[in-house]
Amino acid sequence: xxxxxxxxxxxLRALEASLLNTSGNVPLHNRFxxxxxxxxxxxxxxxxxxxxGFADESALLKHELAYCLxxxxxxxxxxxxxxxxxxxxxxxxVRHEAAEAMGAISxxxxxxxxxxxxxxxxxxxxxxxxxALAKIEWDNSEEGRRHQEQKESxxxxxxxxxPAPPTSGLLKGKPVPEDISETNIADLxxxxxxxxxxxxxxxxxxxxxxxxxxxxxxxxLADGFSDDSTxxxxxxxxxxxxxxxxxxxxxxxxxxxxxxxSDxVRHEAAEALGGIATPEVLPVLKxxxxxxxxxxxxxxxxxxxxxxxxxxxxxxxxxANGLEATxxxxxxx
Numbered sequence: 001x002x003x004x005x006x007x008x009x010x011x012l013r014a015l016e017a018s019l020l021n022t023s024g025n026v027p028l029h030n031r032f033x034x035x036x037x038x039x040x041x042x043x044x045x046x047x048x049x050x051x052x053g054f055a056d057e058s059a060l061l062k063h064e065l066a067y068c069l070x071x072x073x074x075x076x077x078x079x080x081x082x083x084x085x086x087x088x089x090x091x092x093x094v095r096h097e098a099a100e101a102m103g104a105i106s107x108x109x110x111x112x113x114x115x116x117x118x119x120x121x122x123x124x125x126x127x128x129x130x131x132a133l134a135k136i137e138w139d140n141s142e143e144g145r146r147h148q149e150q151k152e153s154x155x156x157x158x159x160x161x162x163p164a165p166p167t168s169g170l171l172k173g174k175p176v177p178e179d180i181s182e183t184n185i186a187d188l189x190x191x192x193x194x195x196x197x198x199x200x201x202x203x204x205x206x207x208x209x210x211x212x213x214x215x216x217x218x219x220x221l222a223d224g225f226s227d228d229s230t231x232x233x234x235x236x237x238x239x240x241x242x243x244x245x246x247x248x249x250x251x252x253x254x255x256x257x258x259x260x261x262s263d264x265v266r267h268e269a270a271e272a273l274g275g276i277a278t279p280e281v282l283p284v285l286k287x288x289x290x291x292x293x294x295x296x297x298x299x300x301x302x303x304x305x306x307x308x309x310x311x312x313x314x315x316x317x318x319x320a321n322g323l324e325a326t327x328x329x330x331x332x333x
Contacts, residue, residue: 005040016049022056028300029307032064039068044076051080059091060267060300066094070101071161078105082113085125093264093297095120096128096231103132104161106139124231124264127199131163134200138165158210158242163235164203166211167191180212188212189220193227203235210239215247222251230262237265241272249276253284259293267301274305277312285309 007015018026018034035053038046050072053065066084069077084090084098099117102110114133120126138144147165167188191197191205206224209217224236237255240248255261255269270288273281288294289302 007037007041012045012049016052019049020052020056027303028058028061029304031061032304032307035061035064035068039071042072042074044074047072047074047077051077054080054084054094058296058300059094060297060304062091062094063097066097066101070097070104073105073161075105075107075109078102078107078110081105082110085113085117085129088121092122092124093267095122096124096264099125099128099132100163103128103135103163106136108136108140111136123229127229127231128163130198131200131203134198135164138200143168160242162203162207164200164207167204167208180214182216185209185212185214185216185220188217189223192220192224195227199229199232202232206235206239210243213243213245215245218243218245218247222248225251225255225265230264233262233265234268237268237272241268241275244276246276246278249273249278249281252276253281256284256288256298263295263297266295267297270298270301270305271308274302274308275312277309282306282309 015034015038019031019038021031035050038050047069050065050068054062056062062084066081069081081098081102085095085102087095099114102114111133114129114136117129118126118133120129139148144165188205188209192202192209194202206221209221218240221236221239225233227233233255237252240252252269252273256266256273258266270285273285285302285306289299289306291299294302
């Protein structure tokens with residue numbers, strides 16, 4: 001895993017000014033670039049700056065702030081994340097991401113507040129708290145400790161801190177066995193779609209299918225869009241954004257174009273499409289950016305996704321002034 005890089009005090013001030021600019025003079029996608037650059041610093045200074053952004057009115061931006069604080073994985077972020085989770089006036093999408101970030105940090109200090117909100121009135125929030133608690137418990141188990149040791153010794157395709165580890169035998173950082181069969185994928189699909197299982201176990205199957213990454217695995221994941229859990233469907237879209245498989249584009253386009261679908265799911269589908277950046281994606285993103293009936297979080301996600309699309313098709317070596325900037329560029333994290 002690469003060491004976090006450094007920026008000068010002047011660059012740091014410029015990043016903070018960009019991220020926290022609410023005047024409209026800085027496009028949202030540029031603020032996102034600043035955010036993910038700060039994320040890559042992985043220090044308490046970055047945590048402090050990112051935490052200031054929760055005063056913003058954009059639920060999409062605040063959702064990304066919480067995501068980045070979880071990926072930085074510093075306990076100094078717990079107080080602000082707890083304040084976001086416990087603010088019942090905050091957008092549920094932001095509260096859910098704060099709970100997920102607390103699970104990513106995986107400190108036992110977060111357990112009491114996460115337990116408290118497993119009975120929250122919002123389903124997305126309470127399901128996220130349940131998964132975060134299960135992750136903290138798993139991280140402290142014998143299997144979890146072995147997995148962490150493995151991650152430290154093996155270069156992984158995906159360096160993100162996921163809300164659940166892949167099913168045993170397909171842990172991140174471990175090469176996918178060459179003899180993975182359609183039967184294995186079918187078994188994982190069965191677990192993915194089994195509503196009798198805890199969401200944490202279904203998530204484990206989800207991330208195992210991501211690690212396999214074949215067209216059949218993508219098809220199995222896409223079947224999850226029929227679920228009734230917004231949280232579950234939004235995570236599938238996020239996983240497609242990591243996989244960057246063109247095979248997932250038709251399913252993601254259907255989700256984005258479905259006005260009856262939750263904004264949280266549609267926003268994640270838009271960002272995934274921006275990262276995949278195939279030609280047929282462009283007109284769809286432009287359409288939902290420009291439509292009058294496009295919800296704000298969907299419209300803003302399309303704006304960010306178009307920036308990602310343009311970067312992926314630009315031939316530039318790196319994004320955001322040579323620093324990591326989007327969830328699709330996790331390798332340097």
